Amino acid sequence: MLGTLDAGIEYYGLEDLITPLELAWDDDWDLVGPVAKTVDAAFASRSVTTTNLKGALAKLDRTARHRCAVTMVANSSPRYDLHLMNAIGASVTCSNGFVYAFNILIQLGALPQITYFESPRRDTFDSLEAGVADFSRMLEHGNEDKVDRLRDYIAQHMIENPHAGEPGSKGVPQGRYMLDHIRKVRWAFIAWEPVSESRS
Numbered sequence: 484m485l486g487t488l489d490a491g492i493e494y495y496g497l498e499d500l501i502t503p504l505e506l507a508w509d510d511d512w513d514l515v516g517p518v519a520k521t522v523d524a525a526f527a528s529r530s531v532t533t534t535n536l537k538g539a540l541a542k543l544d545r546t547a548r549h550r551c552a553v554t555m556v557a558n559s560s561p562r563y564d565l566h567l568m569n570a571i572g573a574s575v576t577c578s579n580g581f582v583y584a585f586n587i588l589i590q591l592g593a594l595p596q597i598t599y600f601e602s603p604r605r606d607t608f609d610s611l612e613a614g615v616a617d618f619s620r621m622l623e624h625g626n627e628d629k630v631d632r633l634r635d636y637i638a639q640h641m642i643e644n645p646h647a648g649e650p651g652s653k654g655v656p657q658g659r660y661m662l663d664h665i666r667k668v669r670w671a672f673i674a675w676e677p678v679s680e681s682r683s
Contacts, residue, residue, distance in 0.1 A: 485503050485505060488501075488503050489503060502522075504516065504517065508531075508533040508535065508538070508539045508542070509533075509535075512542050512545075512546070516542075516546070517546050519545050519546060519679075520545070520546070520547070520548050520677075521546070521548075522546055522547055522548065523547065523548055523549045523550065524547055524549060524550040524551070524552070525543045525544075525546040525547035525550075525551050525552075526543070526551065526552040526553065526554075527539070527543060527552075527553050527554075528553070528554040529554055529555070529556070529561075529670075531553050531555055531580070531584070532580075536580065536583055536584060536587060537587045537591075540553070540584060540587055540588060540591070541591065541679070544591065544593070544675075544677045544678060544679045545677075545679045547677045548677065549676065549677070550674060550675075550676060550677070551674065551675055551676075551677055552672065552673065552674040552675075553584060553672075553673050554670050554671070554672050554673075555578070555580050555581040555584060555670065555671050555673065556578045556580070556581070556668065556669070556670060556671075557578070557581050557599055557669040557670055557671040558577050558578070558668070558669040559575045559576070559577050559578070559668075560578065561604070561668045562620070562621065563575055563621050564604075564606070564618070564621065564662075564666040565666075565667075566664055566666065566667075567618065567621070567633075567636060567662070567666075568621060568626075570636055571629050571632040571633055571636050572629065572632065573621070573622065573626040573629045573632075574624070574625060574626060576624070581597070581671035581673065584671075584673055585597060585673060588673070588675055591678055591679075592678045593675040593676065593677075593678045594675060594676070595673050595674065595675040596673070596674050596675065597671050597672065597673050598671075598672045598674075599669060599670065599671055599672075600669075600670055600672065601667045601668065601669050601670070602667070602668050602670065603665045603666070603667055604652075604665070604666040604667070604668060605651075605652075605657075605661055605665060605666070606618070606661065606662065606666060607644050607647070607651065607657040607658035607659070607660065607661045608641075608658040608659070608660055608661075609658045609659045609660065610659075610660070611634070611637060611638055611641065611660075613658065614637045614641060614660065614662075615630070615633060615634050615637055618633055618637065619633060637662070640662050640663045640664070641660045641661070641662060641663075642660065642661060642662070642663050643659065643660060643661075644657055644658060644659055644660055644661040647659045647660075
């Protein structure tokens with residue numbers, strides 16, 4: 484993701500305005516990160532998976548002068564096809580982390596704004612068995628016995644991919660087949676004005 488951001492920064496000539504930093508939530512940002520209140524905007528996209536969500540949000544808040552934002556999943560993990568999982572009777576845990584983030588920000592005194600959006604995913608494969616092998620990665624946490632249902636579902640819903648052979652989202656050539664529905668991942672974009680005070 485940082486590579487894509489770096490490419491965009493270079494393409495638009497924003498090297499003097501945007502400085503990407505790769506920091507772990509467990510790092511002591513006072514030692515390795517940005518100094519408090521030294522950036523206009525601080526955001527974390529799809530990376531706020533931590534055992535200390537309040538601490539992570541507070542770090543972003545402490546870093547920015549004008550705006551903070553995070554993007555968090557607002558249904559099942561992006562690794563799952565919720566439509567497919569429901570169709571074969573597999574259980575999926577949906578994430579409520581974005582709700583916790585919203586409530587934490589309210590507790591901190593912020594007035595967070597949430598915008599929801601969906602990103603489409605199109606999984607492609609070259610044969611029924613390749614599709615089963617690919618999608619079976621979703622069958623974990625007690626769903627391992629659903630492989631036969633998965634195979635039946637894929638057999639009934641696989642269609643020819645009109646873009647087979649073209650580069651896919653990660654540059655890999657797309658497979659010959661795809662499912663007859665688009666996998667959608669719902670995201671919550673949460674933005675707020677920082678509430679922490681600048682340290683002297």
